[in-house]
Amino acid sequence: MKNNLQNNSTVEKKIDWENIKKQMRAKFGNDIYESWIKKIELVDEFHNYILFSVSTRFIRDWIVSRYLDQILQTIKEYKKDLVRIEFIIKNNDKIDVSKTNEESKYSNDNNIDNVSFIKDSYLQYNRIDPNKNFENFIIGGSNRLAFEASKKVSSDIAHYNPLYLYGGVGMGKTHLLNAIGLKLKEKNKVMFISAERFMYQFVKSIKTNEMVKFKEYFRNTDILLIDDIQFMNGKEAMQEEFFHTFNALLDKNSQIIISADRPPNKLLRIQERIKSRFSGGLVVDIQNPDFELRYKIIKSKTEELKLSYSNQVDISEEIQKFISTEVKTSIRELVGALNRVVSFTRIYNKVPNLSEVKIILKDLLNLTENKVDIDVIQTIVCKFYKISKNEMLSPRRSRYLVRPRQTAIYLSKILTSKSLPEIGRCFANRDHTTVIHSVKTIERLRKEDNELNINIDSLKNKILYNKQNEV
Numbered sequence: 001m002k003n004n005l006q007n008n009s010t011v012e013k014k015i016d017w018e019n020i021k022k023q024m025r026a027k028f029g030n031d032i033y034e035s036w037i038k039k040i041e042l043v044d045e046f047h048n049y050i051l052f053s054v055s056t057r058f059i060r061d062w063i064v065s066r067y068l069d070q071i072l073q074t075i076k077e078y079k080k081d082l083v084r085i086e087f088i089i090k091n092n093d094k095i096d097v098s099k100t101n102e103e104s105k106y107s108n109d110n111n112i113d114n115v116s117f118i119k120d121s122y123l124q125y126n127r128i129d130p131n132k133n134f135e136n137f138i139i140g141g142s143n144r145l146a147f148e149a150s151k152k153v154s155s156d157i158a159h160y161n162p163l164y165l166y167g168g169v170g171m172g173k174t175h176l177l178n179a180i181g182l183k184l185k186e187k188n189k190v191m192f193i194s195a196e197r198f199m200y201q202f203v204k205s206i207k208t209n210e211m212v213k214f215k216e217y218f219r220n221t222d223i224l225l226i227d228d229i230q231f232m233n234g235k236e237a238m239q240e241e242f243f244h245t246f247n248a249l250l251d252k253n254s255q256i257i258i259s260a261d262r263p264p265n266k267l268l269r270i271q272e273r274i275k276s277r278f279s280g281g282l283v284v285d286i287q288n289p290d291f292e293l294r295y296k297i298i299k300s301k302t303e304e305l306k307l308s309y310s311n312q313v314d315i316s317e318e319i320q321k322f323i324s325t326e327v328k329t330s331i332r333e334l335v336g337a338l339n340r341v342v343s344f345t346r347i348y349n350k351v352p353n354l355s356e357v358k359i360i361l362k363d364l365l366n367l368t369e370n371k372v373d374i375d376v377i378q379t380i381v382c383k384f385y386k387i388s389k390n391e392m393l394s395p396r397r398s399r400y401l402v403r404p405r406q407t408a409i410y411l412s413k414i415l416t417s418k419s420l421p422e423i424g425r426c427f428a429n430r431d432h433t434t435v436i437h438s439v440k441t442i443e444r445l446r447k448e449d450n451e452l453n454i455n456i457d458s459l460k461n462k463i464l465y466n467k468q469n470e471v
Helices: 001-009 019-030 030-035 058-066 068-076 097-108 112-123 143-156 172-182 195-207 210-219 236-251 272-279 291-308 316-325 330-346 354-360 376-383 389-393 401-415 420-426 432-448 450-465
Strands: 041-045 049-054 084-089 163-167 190-192 224-226 255-260 283-288
Touching: 019 030, 019 068, 049 058, 058 068, 058 084, 058 097, 058 195, 058 236, 068 084, 068 236, 084 376, 143 163, 143 172, 143 255, 143 283, 163 172, 172 190, 172 224, 172 255, 190 195, 195 210, 195 236, 210 236, 236 255, 236 272, 255 283, 291 330, 316 330, 316 354, 330 354, 354 450, 376 389, 376 401, 376 420, 376 450, 389 401, 401 420, 401 432, 420 432, 432 450
Parallel strands: 049 084, 163 255, 163 283, 190 224, 224 255
Antiparallel strands: 041 049
């Protein structure tokens, strides 16, 4: 068995592990050495990495998260070409030698077929969407440089390496990564994965003792696209693996494209050497879209929706310009605002006017609430029900007057801080018991009458959010 193990190794063992452990006892101190370092056993040595074993996953994770860099530096004094250390878990206090030999074989063979058994596991997360391409990416001053750089790496691999795109949420970073992957996948091995999914697969491979196969899969790709790299913050073991994967891909002239929500130097709890490599390529900022780009996007999306709904959607230019002017935070919110208006159009079979659009989009527009007083409430309710204020305040009890009066009293109660007697005085000196009766009546009817419920919500929004109390 010993001879077989040596034949399958890339090189014969060179390091004196017992001597290195003595040096680490002096470096870490006796307590740390006895608790953790002593438990590491040498399994095998390869041309640029070493395979160790420990008895539990907990011990492995503790050592990797706290002492890995120092162990690596200590061993590199004896083995200059060492680039990484790997751990496997003992099985019933015995190392699975056949597993180790298989992993040794993988480390020497670059044939992607050797890792085909995990290929499907990764490909299901290879999120290339045929609908997100360069042709339907709308260009403006804020994203033109990012677009041109993305087109360049799609035609000339490794021209900018890595290409690092950053910008706020919903600015089109994922769209551009997807477009690059779509363009290159026919002639290249493309991996498009989020940093979160990379982390998931990394942890899964550690738990199943398949790290060699994990490495081979990612390091045999021609194009690696990683979305939301900021997710790596604070995850030291993942950063260690990503760093070596990154270097291996650069060495073989594979193209790396990365997206994040901030520039490399602003990434939190990311190793400096990783940030330095990100900065060594082309770093491009996707800025907030200006009005011209927002308007182009709204017009384009409106035309798409018209085709989807057989020209049932007819959003006026006034409303398109209003949405383009007011929704500035991201392209995703911009399109979401348009979708809300279109949904209103299809549900109610009418195109909303500008006042109604303000109500539909009130949370996106961050409209400040109007200063509400009872006179404003009475005016808006009267206009809605098409009655005069004198009729509302009169003693008449006709049904067409009672419901608007009760509605105005109810809204006065929930939208102002006036007391019941004060509200009564504003309604032609009515008694506070009348106010209580009106409030309870509307509360009961809201549970029974859906149309009334919608009308009251509409009135409430007009009172609170309409500029100059428009109706």
